[in-house]
Amino acid sequence: MEEVRNQQVIFKDYVNGFPKESDMPLKTSTTISLKLPQGSNGVLVKNLYLSCDPYMRGRMSKTQGSYFEPFTPGSPITGLGVAKVVDSGHSNFKKGDLVWGGTGWEQYTIITTPQTLFKIQDTDVPLSYYTGILGMPGMTAYYGFYEICAPKKGEYVFVSSASGAVGQLVGQFAKLTGCYVVGTAGTNEKVELLKNKFGYDEAFNYKEEQDLDAALKRYFPEGIDIYFENVGGKMLEAVLLNMRVNGRISACGMISQYNLNQEEGVRNLSSIIMKRLHIKGFIVSDHFNLLPKYMEMVIPLIKERKICYIEDIVEGLESAPAALVGLFSGKNVGKQVVVVARE
Amino acid sequence: MEEVRNQQVIFKDYVNGFPKESDMPLKTSTTISLKLPQGSNGVLVKNLYLSCDPYMRGRMSKTQGSYFEPFTPGSPITGLGVAKVVDSGHSNFKKGDLVWGGTGWEQYTIITTPQTLFKIQDTDVPLSYYTGILGMPGMTAYYGFYEICAPKKGEYVFVSSASGAVGQLVGQFAKLTGCYVVGTAGTNEKVELLKNKFGYDEAFNYKEEQDLDAALKRYFPEGIDIYFENVGGKMLEAVLLNMRVNGRISACGMISQYNLNQEEGVRNLSSIIMKRLHIKGFIVSDHFNLLPKYMEMVIPLIKERKICYIEDIVEGLESAPAALVGLFSGKNVGKQVVVVARE
Missing domain, CATH: 3.90.180.10 (Medium-chain alcohol dehydrogenases, catalytic domain)
Structure with missing residues (x-):
């Protein structure tokens, strides 16, 4: 043998x-x-x-x-x-x-x-x-953005880890839906990618911001309708202050917390009530039944070069x-x- | 005149x-x-x-x-x-x-x-x-429990501020639905009321608990399906650790935070993802269109003494x-x- x-x-x-x-x-x-x-x-x-x-x-x-x-x-x-x-x-x-x-x-x-x-x-x-795009991260972006956040044209979308395996797709899906989308990432090289490759309307390097709340107010003077949450911690704390009424948060990951022995506390949770927020955590493998539907949507987009990865x-x-x-x-x-x- | x-x-x-x-x-x-x-x-x-x-x-x-x-x-x-x-x-x-x-x-x-x-x-x-029961707090209990949490018979329900204007009703609605319901309050007198008057299966005085996580594990060895959130802060932090997969949190109020100059940070938010939680904040006045439906349900319950206030x-x-x-x-x-x- x-x-x-x-x-x-x-x-x-x-x-x-x-x-x-x-x-x-x-x-x-x-x-x-x-x-x-x-x-x-x-x-x-x-x-x-x-x-x-x-x-x-x-x-x-x-x-x-x-x-x-x-x-x-x-x-x-x-x-x-x-x-x-x-x-x-x-x-x-x-x-x-x-x-x-x-x-x-x-x-x-x-x-x-x-x-x-x-x-x-x-x-x-x-x-x-x-x-990636045709596997778990792709389904994650699809389910978290379309199914949980139910985006409407013209809404304001914010994505953290915006150039990552999932985030780069959320940004592109948001643009295809007619949303205004801003992403954040941790290097200037990634920020350039967000704007020049993935079509984000704006992007910023969170490591260069002293005050995340102020940064979000700069990019979203009217507030955020949809937040695609990949990081947790201080970013979530600042986002909560900037959500609009009836905003939706798709909780996909909280990478900023994974290597800490104890999670950071997050303030501003009373915004959940004041702004009537909807927060939904999900594990994409629960939703793989939607994979054929997603494939049908995304494969043509790839082939027609309407989406990149x-x-x-x-x-x-x-x-x-x-x-x-x-x-x-x-x-x-x-x-x-x-x-x-x-x- | x-x-x-x-x-x-x-x-x-x-x-x-x-x-x-x-x-x-x-x-x-x-x-x-x-x-x-x-x-x-x-x-x-x-x-x-x-x-x-x-x-x-x-x-x-x-x-x-x-x-x-x-x-x-x-x-x-x-x-x-x-x-x-x-x-x-x-x-x-x-x-x-x-x-x-x-x-x-x-x-x-x-x-x-x-x-x-x-x-x-x-x-x-x-x-x-x-x-109270026929006004804003009643509608709050009704909307937050039935509409947001979509309770099913046999589910495990936890209520904070459980003897308050809203909590006492949530506990009774949960029992009418066939749930197992535990409440918490801040005096032993209120704890007695919860058990003897409102029909909570169990109740505890949170001020007498050194470790809220341990208390919740004692009352919910199998975890919590539904949390009716009235207090926020440390209680929410402990609840998050004890939620079950696909649990629902109706965020009605966070009274523990209202008099602080800066909100407490809340840990354990990664449970939102791990347990696929659904958290929904609401302001009951958005839902007063449901008032006639609620009245139709609750007035007979009062008259037949199936609910008390x-x-x-x-x-x-x-x-x-x-x-x-x-x-x-x-x-x-x-x-x-x-x-x-x-x-």
Whole structure:
């Protein structure tokens, strides 16, 4: 039976504070058979593209009360990725199929719950897009913006982490809807992208603002109808002061809080009452039933170049730990992807 | 023209911190004609019952970003009340009609926007109820609980300020819906009321708890589906940790914050995402169109003694300032009402 080397990124142990590369050592000594064991109804895949996502920080804590189980110390990191089926014990999949879904940070993975995988139909777009615009982050932007915020033409939209995997899409969706949209990001390079690439009406570098409330009042003299929340903390505190009556907040993530041992307190929550705000947290995987509807909308937009998507692609499994760590200091520009193999 | 004395409670000036009785001096020197001026399309009323409500604190601050205008220094306090029409320039009202709505803290008031008044049809219930169960607090409990929280039988409900004008009703509505409901209040006397009078399954005195999170875990080992938020601050912080997936928070008030110069920060907001929470702030006056529907439901419940309502009634306009001040230290037991006149 053919055995191949199976390089892996191991989750060393539970993490406090910011994760470091050394929390995710590379293990090169493992091998794997390219045939599934007799009777398996799993799927053996070769991993092509791995996705680095902020929610993964939650899985690095032992007591994190998160929506996903913590990673298992000593085992490979798991996450979303694009992969190619090498052997299948499941009737929905056959050798050569391209899929996206939950997989391991390694070269080959046996997926024991193949019913959670999505088969990739459309291959005349970059395959890596299935970790981003055509995958979980895309659905996140779609669900959070359209379904939760129910945007109307002419409304004022604010997006934090606005050039990230999700934010860059929210900004573009908002423009397609006829909204006025302002984004914030943490470098001037990203601010330029927001304005020149994604079509944000305005953008600012939050790290250069002494007073976030004043910055928001400058960009939204009439207030904010829709806030797409990716960061939490002080930004949320300032946003609450600037929401308009009947404003909506789609709570997608709070990356500013993930590496703190105790969350920051957020003031101005009485605005929720005064302004009759609607705040809705969501986990996109609850809404994957809408994926076909989203694909039908977004694939033509990509092909007609009415929407664009920026990826930050690093090469090789060995680059994955640094790529994930970089998310939490905003090192990535656009969706952070790791190429394990191109086919 | 008949002139009578018109005792008034004057709003002295904008308030910082807790309001004091001396912020609302009594003025006994004013007189008023019991006939409207020629051509007026207002309504002249004799005030019977005045309502003391926590939202009134917001109107005592100059820069309060509230949903209502601040009070006018030197003029009478305004609020909700039950009154009898003495003279009317408006076709909807005639002398002798009983009404409830916005009026002044004085014996007689000329209401210049009579279209905002509600005519009282049902008089075989205590008239004072139109400041409480049959008025704004009743609608608040109804809208916040039924419309926002969409309760289902068997769900776990938590109510803060649970014996107050609104909370006592939320608890009873929750029991009528078949929910498990726990309330919190600030005295042992109120805790007894919650359990013995309003039918709460359990109740506790939050002032006797060192650790609100631990208290909630004791009463809700399986977590909270619905939180009716009246207090904000540390209670909200603890509740967020104990919400269940897809939980709903009806944000009605945050009385713990109203007298602070700066709001407390609230931690644990990442629970909004992890637990997919739905948080909705509301101002009940936006929803008074539902009043007939609510009346149809609640009046039979009162008459059949399936629901009860506790009022804390003080006599005389001169008692009004202390009654309002008392709300913010939880001195009132049940709905705080001031009797100006009984008919």
